[in-house]
Amino acid sequence: MSSNPGRIFSTLMLMLFGVGCVSQAEIEAVSADQFEQMQTQMALTSS
Numbered sequence: 558m559s560s561n562p563g564r565i566f567s568t569l570m571l572m573l574f575g576v577g578c579v580s581q582a583e584i585e586a587v588s589a590d591q592f593e594q595m596q597t598q599m600a601l602t603s604s
Contacts, residue, residue, distance in 0.1 A: 562595055 573584055 562598075566591060566595070 570584065570588065
């Protein structure tokens with residue numbers, strides 16, 4: 558059973574938006590950083 562980090566992350570982001578306790582600028586910064594890390598992980602695991 559393979560977990561989908563992208564789907565999990567999207568759900569977490571939606572929860573953050575729903576709560577509204579984090580500013581959009583912070584969310585975008587974290588999102589960009591997390592996306593880079595996920596791309597790196599995928600590249601490492603697929604090779």
